[in-house]
Amino acid sequence: MDAFYAAVEVKDAPELKDKPMAVGSMSMLSTSNYHARKYGVRAAMPGFIAKKLCPNLIIIPTNFDKYRAVSKEVQEILVDYDPNFLPMSLDEAYLDITEHLQQRQNWPEHKRMYYCHREVKENRDDLQPPCDDLGDISPLLFEDSPPILSQQGSVHCEVQQTDPHLQSNEKELHQQKEKIVFGVTAEEAVKEMRFRVEQKTKLTASAGIAPNMMLSKVCSDMNKPNGQYRIPADRDVVIDFIKNLPIRKVPGIGKVTEKMLNALGITTCTELYQQGALLSILFSESSWHHFLQVSLGLGDTHLERDGDRKSMSTERTFSEISKAAEQYSLCRDLCHDLEEDLQKEGLRGKTVTLKLKNVNFEVKTRACTVPSPV
DNA sequence: GCGGATCAC
DNA sequence: TATGGTGATCCGC
Numbered sequence: 001m002d003a004f005y006a007a008v009e010v011k012d013a014p015e016l017k018d019k020p021m022a023v024g025s026m027s028m029l030s031t032s033n034y035h036a037r038k039y040g041v042r043a044a045m046p047g048f049i050a051k052k053l054c055p056n057l058i059i060i061p062t063n064f065d066k067y068r069a070v071s072k073e074v075q076e077i078l079v080d081y082d083p084n085f086l087p088m089s090l091d092e093a094y095l096d097i098t099e100h101l102q103q104r105q106n107w108p109e110h111k112r113m114y115y116c117h118r119e120v121k122e123n124r125d126d127l128q129p130p131c132d133d134l135g136d137i138s139p140l141l142f143e144d145s146p147p148i149l150s151q152q153g154s155v156h157c158e159v160q161q162t163d164p165h166l167q168s169n170e171k172e173l174h175q176q177k178e179k180i181v182f183g184v185t186a187e188e189a190v191k192e193m194r195f196r197v198e199q200k201t202k203l204t205a206s207a208g209i210a211p212n213m214m215l216s217k218v219c220s221d222m223n224k225p226n227g228q229y230r231i232p233a234d235r236d237v238v239i240d241f242i243k244n245l246p247i248r249k250v251p252g253i254g255k256v257t258e259k260m261l262n263a264l265g266i267t268t269c270t271e272l273y274q275q276g277a278l279l280s281i282l283f284s285e286s287s288w289h290h291f292l293q294v295s296l297g298l299g300d301t302h303l304e305r306d307g308d309r310k311s312m313s314t315e316r317t318f319s320e321i322s323k324a325a326e327q328y329s330l331c332r333d334l335c336h337d338l339e340e341d342l343q344k345e346g347l348r349g350k351t352v353t354l355k356l357k358n359v360n361f362e363v364k365t366r367a368c369t370v371p372s373p374v
Numbered sequence: 375g376c377g378g379a380t381c382a383c
Numbered sequence: 384t385a386t387g388g389t390g391a392t393c394c395g396c
Contacts, residue, residue, distance in 0.1 A: 028387045030383095043383090046386040089383050254381045284394070306391090315388060380393085 001074065002225035004091035006033040007203045008070050009060045021058040022050060030062055034225065067091075070201055077196045081189065086303045094213055096303050097189060104184045112188075114195065116178040190228055211238065214299025217251045238297040242269045250294050269295045312345075314338045 001007065005023040010016045010033060020036035022029045026047035039054035047059050071090040078085045082095035104112070182192035190207045197205050208219025209230035215238065222229035231241050246268060248258045264282075266272050272279075273295035280288045293299065314337045321327060 024387090026385055028385095030387090044387085048385050092383075252381070256380060286393070309390075311390065313389065317387065319384095376396090378394090378396105381391085383389090 001091035001197075002204045002206055003031050003033050004070075004203070005031045005062060005067055006036075006060075008067055009063070011202050012066070013060075016058060016060075019058055020054050020056060021060060022047065023060050023062055025059065025061065026051070029059070032057075070203065073201050074197050074203075074205070077193060077200065081193055082303075084303060084305070086305060094216070094303050096301075097186065101184070101186055101189060104189060107184065109181055112182045112184070112192065114180050114182070114192070114199070116180055116195075116199065118178075187228065187230055190230075194226075194228065212297075212299035212301045213303070214251060214294065215241070215297060218245065218249050221249065242295065242297040245269045247272055247294075252290065253294070269297075309345075312338070312341055314341065 006021060009023055010021065016033075018035065020033065020039060020041065022032035022036050022041055024030045024047055029041070029043060029045050029047050029050055031043045032041045032050070036050070036054055036057055039050075039057070041050040041054050041057060047057075050057055050059075067090050071087075075085075075087065075093070078093055078095060081097050081100045084096070086094040088094065180195070182188045182195070186209050190209055194205050194207060197203065204226040206220055206224040206226060207228040208216040208222065209228065210216040210219050211231065211233040215231050219229040219231055231238060247253050247261055247266065248255075250269070253261075261267075261272065264275060264278065266275055272291055276288070276292055276295070279291050283291070314334055316330070316334065318330060321330070
């Protein structure tokens with residue numbers, strides 16, 4: 001989902017739409033809308049710094065319950081394409097649409113047909129002119145260059161307008177429907193998926209289509225926001241795509257690894273491959289193996305669902321305190337919170353770690369076993 | 375087996 | 384004023 005938390009908040013408070021805004025607090029932002037990003041305001045940035053970059057930034061506190069509810073709506077659509085899909089967070093998931101595509105080849109048109117519903121207010125003297133209501137309408141299908149319909153490969157996609165008179169005159173609103181038929185290719189299926197998500201939630205999503213998870217993740221960033229990108233299952237195309245790909249784009253290669261590889265003169269995946277011998281000496285076997293896989297465009301093709309959780313923890317950042325009583329009090333609060341979390345999953349007799357964390361120092365209690373009952 | 379480092383979100 | 388919280392993995396010891 002594009003700028004998910006921010007998009008949800010803007011949807012619920014349309015006056016924010018054209019303003020730079022972010023979700024989070026003065027201490028930490030979760031995400032920002034695209035207006036704010038123009039100023040360099042990014043996720044994981046402290047709000048007070050974001051404010052220096054963009055003094056007009058509006059910061060909305062997080063409403064996780066809302067995001068969870070929207071996330072559920074989206075996931076109800078994803079199930080149709082892969083009942084075994086793998087959510088990575090509230091706004092991101094992997095799907096294996098191999099089987100869906102096989103089925104889809106034989107689907108008659110009506111199973112790939114959707115009505116684009118759009119609420120149109122009747123002209124009334126006490127209402128604003130209808131053109132001012134366009135804010136309610138999906139940019140997806142009604143902007144001058146609609147991203148989904150104008151993308152390559154959309155030739156299978158038809159848009160027809162039904163007779164508006166058939167639907168009109170229902171109280172103050174009438175439904176103006178447009179019929180859309182999606183094709184049978186992977187791209188069409190994914191466009192359909194994103195179309196349904198936007199129709200249902202009024203939020204846009206981006207997608208990557210590729211032969212494995214690593215590549216699809218990278219692809220999903222290519223045409224963000226509100227776009228998609230496909231790498232066909234073709235060795236030459238994959239190699240070509242990987243060739244100039246900055247290693248930092250690869251999931252699993254973070255800031256630290258990037259710096260280490262940069263120090264070796266490695267910036268792209270081609271260089272990653274070329275330095276294989278050096279890497280096999282400097283890094284562990286498994287790291288080297290991972291680098292090699294990446295540099296060849298290889299990745300997991302199987303969506304493995306996580307098993308049981310392996311740990312549960314609670315941590316809190318606090319301002320510097322030196323009084324023992326206050327420190328103990330914090331410990332007790334942490335223990336209490338962790339106990340509650342354990343209760344929620346009915347976990348007892350598990351090993352837990354309590355962690356006290358401060359900017360300048362970190363105190364860790366030893367792991368202990370939660371008595372049963374706590 | 376543990377803790378530190380790293381990473382994703 | 385002010386830089387988060389949770390879970391996973393890898394690796395050295």
